[in-house]
Amino acid sequence: MKWFRSIVAQERTTARLTGVLAVTILTLAITFVLPPVADSQLAGGAAISIVILGLSWLVGWSGQISLGNSGFMAVGAYATGIWAVHHGSTPLIFTFFLATxxxxxxxxxxxxxxxxxxxxxxxxxxxxxxxxxxxxxxxYTSVTGGEGGLFFNTLTTPHWFLGLFSGQNATINANAQWTADLAVVVAGVAFFFMANLFHSHTGRAMRLVRDNDVAAELVGINLPRTRTVAFVVSAAFAGLGGSVYVLINATVNPSAFPLTLSITLLTLMVLGGIGTLSGAVIGGIIYAFSTNLISHLNSLTGINPTSNLGANMQGIIFGVLLILTMLFAPHGIAGLGRRLRFFVKSVRRVASVSTGE
Amino acid sequence: MMSTFLASPIMHNIFAGLAQGVIYSLVALSLVIIWQSTHVLNFAQGAMAMFASYIGMTEIDRGLNYWFCLVVSLAVGFLFGGLTERILIRPLYGKPEINAIVVTVGFLGVIEAVAQAIWTSTTRNIATPLSQIYFHDQGRVVLLSPFVLFQFGLALGIMALVAVLFRFTNLGLKLRASALAPEVARLLGVRVNRMLTIGWMLSAGVGVVAAVIVASGSFGLYPSDMDGILIAGFIAAVVGGLDSPVGAVIGGLLIGIAEQFVLAYWSADLASLGGLIILVVALMIRPQGIFAKSVGRRV
Known part of the structure; x- marks a missing residue:
């Protein structure tokens, strides 16, 4: 029980719950308006945002870095795939638990x-x-399906949800949206857990370890154990994100987790803002619609998307963005937002002083 | 008697392992040079080397000879290394070490994507004037060819050059001084910033030699080829101790041989895990590296 209390925040839990719930419900509402293709993209973004959040926690709160979270993601993904192939009928919540x-x-x-x-x-x-x-x-081809990977179809849209849709392509729309809604709900739960963890005993200990490990040791924090906990939590989030990611695609194979995925995760985390919930949400949104953005950019600049340059545009842009953000705005988009708020506040204060109020 | 020994399965694996190992050693050495001077682990090291050797290859396409291609690649590598330090790395000194990691990883992504955009992701090969046909002895294959011997010679020559430069020249002394005590070196008139740039140039040059060897080998080089080699080189450097050039070279040879033995006696797919296993074991026993000096932590 003491262990449990150390990872749950003591105060303002309701406020955080309301915040995460509001964003989750808003996103769910948006899925009703989006076309099926955008819904599928949103589902992928939600899955990736869970992985980004885990990485963000590790880098932003414990000050450690991992280029291996795409590997942990693959572990969760394969756990899901292997389980789904053999025991496809178990409730999804169990699959998520297993992958985590x-x-x-x-x-x-x-x-x-x-x-x-x-x-x-x-x-x-x-x-x-x-x-x-x-x-x-x-x-280990017999277990993992080797190069071709595993195929499974565990996400079945329930009847009551299908009943909400009518007209042409009702099933396609319902399936796409069910997938997106499911991914968003899982992400919501993960974000709520992390919001709590940020402000728990463990979260505070983590920040002290990051900023001054000597001081942390002096106040009785066990350094190796705290660092290990940070790693394990990060890997658990990556496992869960990987699980959602492959359930959406209904397949898992080795080529889904290349080195470039690690770079992509890092880029999205840094772009969004390291160590913040909103940063992980922003990263997920960028991931979801990056293909659209890139193809838009290709058509704007007149680059043929099937040419060599067009096909590698995403790699080039993500890499350049990663470098530029790190050099010039290391707190990412979430940090820019915070700075803007601070700026507006200070302008107001100056204005109120000068008018003599 | 001797010849049957050279053609025995065990020597086959050792020769093949050493041929791969010298490549890892060169990459490990190049990582160590940068680490010593700037305490940055350059994740783009392999990609930079790949890019430079690809530029060298375009010279061969124009009909120029192999040695010229090697010189062009080296020159491009020096320039590339120096520019990278000046533009990307210099703003990061004194910042958290995570920043430098992120920037070099991003640079790795950019270089590979650009290389694929220019040259596609297919394998390219540099034709060497040296024969790649293995020697035969009384009808049995010995896993050495003129090219493999040249590869060993080139790698050893580069390592010796680096050692001589650092130990016995005035420049080497300045380089070491800037790495060890930048403030004192600056007071004594060493232009520390210039030394850091030179360190990056040298390091990139050593990396390029590794990439050219890979590209000249029978399997050629593709844009993301150096990723795996960089990981193996990194493992070699960590196992040897990131501040020990000799350790890095020995580590590289060890990893090459270990991978070859995994490949021969376990599974070809799992060959690249040989290095990872060595890394985990080495970290458990001696986290600071086998050839490194232990450093106390100052409170």
């Missing part, structure tokens, strides 16, 4: 040798881990 736990365990295995490392060492170690997933999946 297995993700967390893989995080623990990596954390044990890694928490002695810091910064670049840790980044390289986790990078080596994520690079090992694809060879393992290709080697």
């Amino acid at each position: 736990v297995i993700g967390a365990i893989s995080g623990l295995i990596i954390a044990i040798p890694s928490t002695r490392l810091s910064g670049p060492y840790l980044a390289g170690m986790t990078l080596a881990f994520s690079a090992a997933i694809s060879p393992i999946a290709q080697n």
